Amino acid sequence: MKIGIDSYCFHRLFGEVYPFQDPPDRIRTVDEFIDFAKGLDVDGVSLETCFLPSLEGAYLKDLGAKLKEYGLDSVFAWGHPNGLERGLSPEAVLEMKDLIPKTRLLGTDVMRITGSAFDWRHENHRDHLERLVPLYKEAARIAEDHGVKLAAENHIDYTADEMLEMVERVGSKNFGVNFDTGNFLRLLDDPIAGMEKLAPYVFSTHIKDLKMHPTARPNDWFFFCGVPVGFGLIDNMKLAELLHKAGYQGFLAVEIDAPAPEWLNMEEEAIAISVKNLRKIGNAFN
Numbered sequence: 001m002k003i004g005i006d007s008y009c010f011h012r013l014f015g016e017v018y019p020f021q022d023p024p025d026r027i028r029t030v031d032e033f034i035d036f037a038k039g040l041d042v043d044g045v046s047l048e049t050c051f052l053p054s055l056e057g058a059y060l061k062d063l064g065a066k067l068k069e070y071g072l073d074s075v076f077a078w079g080h081p082n083g084l085e086r087g088l089s090p091e092a093v094l095e096m097k098d099l100i101p102k103t104r105l106l107g108t109d110v111m112r113i114t115g116s117a118f119d120w121r122h123e124n125h126r127d128h129l130e131r132l133v134p135l136y137k138e139a140a141r142i143a144e145d146h147g148v149k150l151a152a153e154n155h156i157d158y159t160a161d162e163m164l165e166m167v168e169r170v171g172s173k174n175f176g177v178n179f180d181t182g183n184f185l186r187l188l189d190d191p192i193a194g195m196e197k198l199a200p201y202v203f204s205t206h207i208k209d210l211k212m213h214p215t216a217r218p219n220d221w222f223f224f225c226g227v228p229v230g231f232g233l234i235d236n237m238k239l240a241e242l243l244h245k246a247g248y249q250g251f252l253a254v255e256i257d258a259p260a261p262e263w264l265n266m267e268e269e270a271i272a273i274s275v276k277n278l279r280k281i282g283n284a285f286n
Contacts, residue, residue: 001240001243001244001248001251001252001281001282001283001285001286002043002044002073002250002251002252002282003042003043003044003251003252003254003275003278003279003282004037004042004043004044004045004046004072004073004075004251004252004253004254005037005040005042005044005045005046005253005254005255005271005275006045006046006048006075006077006206006253006254006255007030007033007045007046007047007048007051007077008046008048008077008080008255008257009254009255009256009257009267009270009271010028010033010036010051010267011048011051011257012024012265012267013027013028013033013267014027014028014030014033014051015027016050016051018258020261020264021259021264021265022264022265029053030047030051030052030053030063031066033045034066034067034070034072036268036271037072038070038072040271040272040275042072042251042275043072043073043251044072044073044074044075044250044251044253045067045072045073045074045075045253046074046075046077046112046204046206046253046255047063047074047075047076047077047106048077048080049076049077049078049079049080049099050080050081055099055102057102057105060102060105060106061105063105063106064105064106064107064108067106067107068107073108073250073251074106074107074108074110075108075110075111075112075151075178075204075250075253076099076102076103076106076108076110076111076112077111077112077178078095078096078099078111078112078113078114079096079112079113079114079115079153079155080114081117082114082116082117082119083113083114083115083116083117083155084096084113084114084115084116084132084135085116085117085120086115086116086120086123086127086128086131086132086157087115087128087131087132087135088131093135096113096139097138097139097142099111100139100142100143100146100148100150101142101146101148103146103148104146104147104148109147109148109149110148110149110151110203110204110250111143111148111149111150111151112151112152112153112178112204113139113150113151113152113153113178114152114153114155114157115128115132115136115152115155115157115158115166116128116132116155116157116158117155117156117157118155118156118157118186118221120157121156121157121187121221125158125159125162128157128158129158129162129165129166129169132166133166133169133170136150136152136166136170136175137170137171137172139175140170140172140174140175141172143172143174143175144172144173144174148174149174149175149176149203150174150175150176150203151176151177151178151202151203151204152166152167152175152176152177152178153177153178153179153180153183153206154177154178154179154180154183154184154194155180155183156183156186156187156221157187158187159184159187159189159194160184160189160190160193160194160195160197160198161197163177163194163198164197164198164201167198167201176201176202176203177198177201177202177203178202178203178204178205178206179194179195179198179199179202179204179205179206179239179243180205180206180208180255181195181205181206181207181208181209181234181236181239182206182208182209182210182224182226182234182255183206183208185210185224185233185234186210186221186223186224191234191235191239192235192238192239192242195238195239195242195243196242199242199243199245199246199248200246200247202243202246202248202250203250204250204251204253205243205248205250205251205252205253206253206254206255207229207236207239207252207253207254207255207274207278208226208229208234208255208256208257209226209227209228209229209230209231209232209233209234209236209274210224210225210226210227210232210233210234211224211225211227211231211232211233211260212224212225212233213225213260213261214261215261221258222257222258225258225259225260225261226256226257226258226259226260226263226270227256227259227260227263227270228256228263228270228271228273228274228277229254229273229274229277229278229281230273230274230277231273236252236278236281237281237284240252240281240282240284240285241284241285244285252278252281252282254271254274254275254278256270256271256274
């Protein structure tokens with residue numbers, strides 16, 4: 001299986017600094033991230049649109065040319081931090097729909113999207129789904145017209161059953177899932193059981209590993225905090241096995257968001273270890 005990195009691993013280095021992190025010595029660029037990924041000899045990158053300096057077509061086309069030169073697959077990752085705000089942001093809906101055709105400029109056909117975020121995880125999800133499904137149906141029709149696959153992420157918001165319901169109700173071969181292996185655990189939803197339900201619909205991934213934070217409160221979203229792949233609670237080998245059996249064609253993208261205290265400000269080392277360990281997992285199914 002192919003291995004990649006999501007650019008959110010660099011969020012602190014891009015300038016999005018959590019309160020418990022130190023500011024970077026300097027702000028990194030997306031080009032530097034891509035060069036770093038290339039140096040680790042990965043197969044792909046998932047590029048968070050919030051960190052791109054422009055979403056204009058000319059820039060995206062140039063970025064796609066660089067990815068092609070480097071031989072990197074990609075995912076066009078829209079939706080951080082709050083996505084569609086559980087269906088209550090008309091501005092976000094318009095931006096998402098506008099970006100769907102631009103996905104192809106990167107040389108990819110996969111666009112990650114998000115419907116909500118952890119801030120609203122305790123609200124009535126039935127209301128959320130009733131708003132999101134019609135929006136996703138409309139987006140899926142646009143995606144079908146442009147040969148794009150929309151991958152809705154479990155974004156510390158919805159359970160596997162809720163994600164499956166949305167996929168089935170949208171009912172489009174161009175609408176599926178960006179499966180985040182850690183975010184279900186943050187809802188106390190079993191990632192393995194989630195993958196058993198969702199694997200046939202997975203277009204892209206975030207491969208996380210998590211441990212319990214020593215001082216965070218249980219209701220903190222980062223109570224389960226990030227460690228390199230292989231250092232935590234997530235059985236990513238089993239998750240990769242289920243993906244492989246389902247015929248998954250994308251890459252396994254490392255993502256570390258809220259690092260454990262011992263990994264603070266150590267992005268590059270943590271990513272390199274994750275890539276090394278994830279490659280062992282991927283090679284088990286080649």
